[in-house]
Amino acid sequence: MRDHLELLLGVVLVTGPALGISPCSFDHGVALYRFCNLTQVPHIPPTMKILLLSFNSIRTITPTSFPFLEQLQLLELGTQFTPLTIEKEAFRNLPNLSILDLGRSQISFLHPDAFQGLPHLVELRLFYCGLSDTVLKGGYFRNLDSLAHLDLSKNQIGSLHLHPSFRELNALKSIDFSLNQVASVCERELKPLQGKVLSFFSLASNNLYSRISVDWSKCMNPFKNMVLDTLDVSDNGWAVDTMRNFSNAINGSEIFSLVLSHHIMGSGFGFHNLKDPDQSTFAGLARSSLIKLDLSHGFIFSLNVRLFETLTELKVLNLAHNKINKIVEGAFYGLDRLQVLNLSHNLLGELYNSNFNGLPRVAYVDLRKNHIGIIQDQTFKSLGSLKTLDLRDNALETIHIIPSIPTIYLGGNKLVKLSHISLVADIIHLAENRLENLADLYFLLQVPHLQILILNQNRLSSCSPSPAPAESLSLEQLFLGENMLQLAWETGFCWDVFKGLPHLQFLYLNNNHLSFLPPGVFSGLAALRELYLNFNRLTSLSPGDLPAQLEFLDVSWNQLLAPDPAVFASLRAVDLRHNQFICACELSAFISWLNHTNATLRGAPADRYCMFPEAFAGVPLDSISTDGCDEEKAFQALKWSLFISVTVMLTLVLVTSLGAAKFRGVCFMCYKRAQRLLFGVSPQRLELDRYKYDAYLCFSSKDFEWVQSALLVRLDTQYSDQNRFSLCFEERDFVPGENHVVNIQDAVWSSRKIVCLVSRHFLRDGWCLEAFSYAQSRCLADLRSALIVVVVGSLSQYQLMKHRPLQGFIQKQQYLRWPEDMQDVEWFLNKLSREILKKEKKQKRGSSIPLQTVATIS
């Protein structure tokens, strides 16, 4: 009932504004009148269940203050700004009230019958109301049959003389007298409570028994015949003697949980005037069946021998926030059933083998926030049932003493390097250490049965050349945030660190300065569901980077510029906030994915914004339009085709130019050979016609050597069977003894063509020029050009023009030049051959029969 109401109250307080109840009004059974400057109770309909009237200035509550509110369950009248007067039966009209809260109101007058007529009141809050002893003595709580919780803390109650009517409060469960001024409590004062079973009884912060000296023989046992679940006597300034006396006094009362925090027992650090608790201090609690003892926030410096010997039932012992530096051997003797031992926030500097002797059933030892720098080998060996060891925030530099227990917390130590011991554990917490080498990670991954490994805030940054690949079939969660994996990975090693983790489900790699992901680094993570890469410096992700089964990816606070949406295609949820998106056309695929994806996008859309260009800085991605970005793809294709076509064209130009320059002779020969092969044109003798010779070669006799090697060998049939022309030249075919002129004339007229090889020698040779004249005259006679002039050597136009016989021809007719480049010779000879043959064919084809006649006549 109470819990439900508190929940309800909480819901109302938190969600009040959200429900839409405006202040100083009511709705849905709740009347909210806080801070409304009311001086009296407002008018509300009778259906209200909750009435909240705190923070007003109501001065008086009379029976008529409230209308009849049958359904009202919670009334909050606390914190009135003016003194409050509560008249007789003031709450008479609220018959079903469960909770009445008058806390923090200065009650100037409280009528003894003020709470009468509230048979269903469960909880009454009267804290900080300035009430004095009379509230207990005066029988104010008569007839509150349902009252279970009475809060009288922070008042000015000096003694606990309870009115006999307390005996009738059968439902009473908890009474809170904390922060009063109760100097002492004795048996007769609490007599009305005898025989009751209370779940909570607080006398904390009362300076109880510490201001005055108590005669315990008179005072007797204040909790006689009472059963207390929790007795809170903390913050009363109890020293060892007070505690011993108290524990002796309450001997026999059943108290399951004794809260004694904020005591002053113990000598503290650096003092010796006060005693540490000893064997006798808690001896009186032997018959109290104490299960939980809270001794935190004290000054205990040394745990003396057999200190808790009598507390055989104890299961939870809290010694946190003391100054414990010394655990005497046998200090825990007798705690046979202890399960939880909390020694956190003490001054332990080292642990010895004997420290934890006599704790056979301890499952959880909390040693956080000590200064433990060294632990003796066998320290934890005696703790046979140990399951969890919390050594966080100590000064350990080595872990070789760590036993194989399921859960090990070693965060916040000074571990730089792990000694590779054989270890079995389910959970290992090593955050905030100084681990540097990934070899330690490889070692930890090989711990059998390990399910959760926490390595946040270390310095993992270096990689030994080739550690054996780690394999763990049990690991499910791996926390590697806030390390420096980038440094390790950028050396190119340790890319296989996650290769053998087939059951890993959660991987945290946040804050690792990662600027790239090694290719295939996650490829072995077949079961990975969530990957945290936030707060890194990743600028891009490749589709192959992520494992296939991944469901959630956190890449917020990275530097992704234009991610490929294919990366996120298979994810169910992704966090992409605070990246440096470049709002250019390259991002259009990503934006359209963002607008159409079914995946959950964590975070507000305003946190996914552009960073560049400046005009778009800070603009959310979902307000960016990607129209007009389709042409980008076309441009890529255009670039590719331009590249190919231009390259091919340039190569062709280069190859053909160079080929033509350097290999045209070879090409021509190949062409000729191919022609011969294909068409079977073999050099055959020309059919004989009326000419004796095919051509008359006219050249200076000084050039004979050259002519022979250059022309005759290639053309004349007598030089080679391959040749097809019968040539006439002076040295062979002129009749010796005959007149030279006649010879020349014969040669000219009996040859089909006259080939004059004009060289410098030719020009100087009178006979040659003579022969040229005859040839020219034959041309005139035939009316066709039988003369072929081949200029040999570097004779330029003007040098030829000098010679009168040649002038006319050179100017009007075409002439051939002997090629300078040797590779052109073949081609030239071919051309010359065609020239020799050309006109004949024309004639056959041709029209000029008269010319034939002329020839016959001559």
Place this chain on the structure above:
Amino acid sequence: MEAEPPLYPVVGAPGPQGAEDPLGVPDGLEAPLDELVGAYPNYNEEEEERRYYRRKRLGVLKNVLAASAGGALTYGVYLGLLQMQLILHYDETYREVKYGNMGLPDIDSKMLMGINMTPIAALLYTPVLIRFFGTKWMMFLAVGIYALFVSTNYWERYYTLVPAAVTLGMAIVPLWASMGNYITRMAQKYYEYVHYKEQEEQGPRQRPPRGSHAPYLLVFQAIFYSFFHLSFACAQLPMIYFLNHYLYDLNHTLSSVKNCGTNSHGILSGFNKTVLRMLPQSRNLIVVESVLMAVAFLAMLLVLGLCGAAYRPTEEIDLRSVGWGNIFQLPFKHVRDFRLRHLVPFFIYSGFEVLFACTGLALGYGVCSMGLENLASLLVAYSLGASAASALGLLGLWLPRSVPLVAGAGLHLLLTLGLFFWAPVPKSLQHSWILYSAVALWGVGSALNKTGLSSEYRMGTG
């Protein structure tokens, strides 16, 4: 096959002057009309000969101009493209957005290494290539390889850029070796065409006296270097007309630059990682690359069409008669010459001074104080200074040849000393005139150095 001795001895007595130019003067076309009709009694042989050689000389000049322009365009396109790409790739955003996981800096460094390291091996194959292809065709091939490099920038990938860069590196030394050879040869030919009379008298086989073509060589080299240094200005055109519109101003790019010039540690330390205000669109990039490509192609056509052959086929036989075994020793033959050995420091210095002008001076002083947007104008100043001062190489006509060389080095020394004591204020345009004049003066020194050095070298090797 070219190594065989000539099969056909040249007929008659061919003069050293010949009608070797296939694209030069076609026969009979220029003859005046009246000469075509019938005989002409008063044929003035002297006049015709003079005209003939004048045409030849003009042809040589045309060759020099075409080769210089072709080289300048090629080098300008190459430098401009490289500069543009390096600036674009320098920008972190551009790199990541356009080439996310391609590893562009890695490619760039490999590319630069390919361009800069491969030429070291060039000593071994350059003579072989020039011997095989001939001077002109080697030039053409190398210019074509530059054009191929430009074309790969359409598709920037590892497998295009790096091979293209290595090929380009292989082509650098043959290009400039054949270019220098070509210019020298043109000077020789020009000398022959001027002194045709003496040639005829002395006898055709006689080689002209050693070093007789020096004045022409100086002039041609002045022309060549004027064009060559203009290529630095050409290289700035992509920046001026394209990239400058995308750059941040100096307040952004130099925001964390504290020291410049002599005070700075390293070149441009603290320079902003992002220099682009917005990313250039693919469309514009394609246009710019196409323009560069067209210019590179134009340079190819210039060399192909307008540069006549350096040697006549019969002359090149001289070169070819060097055996295949000896040809590898050819580059080292010059080392035997002690005069040339003295030039070795100058060669090294000549390479490093351009490097310094483009990096230390332009970046460490210029960009550092005036921002990246003024890089183009600084380099244009350098280029124009150098180009204009290339004419100073003509001083060698009247002064000892070593004067320009020493003057250039002295100027550089003075400038270096001056710069050593000067640290311009970052993000300030106040001292721009000092920077412009320093850069232009450095260009003058470069030009003096280049012209002096190459004339010394060409004279030495003859």
